[in-house]
Amino acid sequence: MTTITIIITITTIIIIITITTSTMSTISTITTITIAIIVIITIAVIIIIITTIIIIISITITTSTMSTITTITIAIIVIITVAVIIIIIPRWRASP
Numbered sequence: 001m002t003t004i005t006i007i008i009t010i011t012t013i014i015i016i017i018t019i020t021t022s023t024m025s026t027i028s029t030i031t032t033i034t035i036a037i038i039v040i041i042t043i044a045v046i047i048i049i050i051t052t053i054i055i056i057i058s059i060t061i062t063t064s065t066m067s068t069i070t071t072i073t074i075a076i077i078v079i080i081t082v083a084v085i086i087i088i089i090p091r092w093r094a095s096p
Helices: 002-022 029-063 067-094
Strands: none
Touching: 002 029, 029 067
């Protein structure tokens, strides 16, 4: 869970910095803060969902025999998912 907290914190800081630096005179501070909050909540929810799925699958793995293959597969899926989220969100934010 500490890794997830670190990821959320780092992502939050990056988002706030990028939004703040890219804020134009037409966009108000309130809008910026609102966007930041929405993005942070979205990321948090996605991470919580992923974590929940991992926990459920981990419990399932513990009771199953094919633990190693399944664990590696899940790890790959999680890494790809996180990578996709990290790539998509900045592009989505940057789009007009």
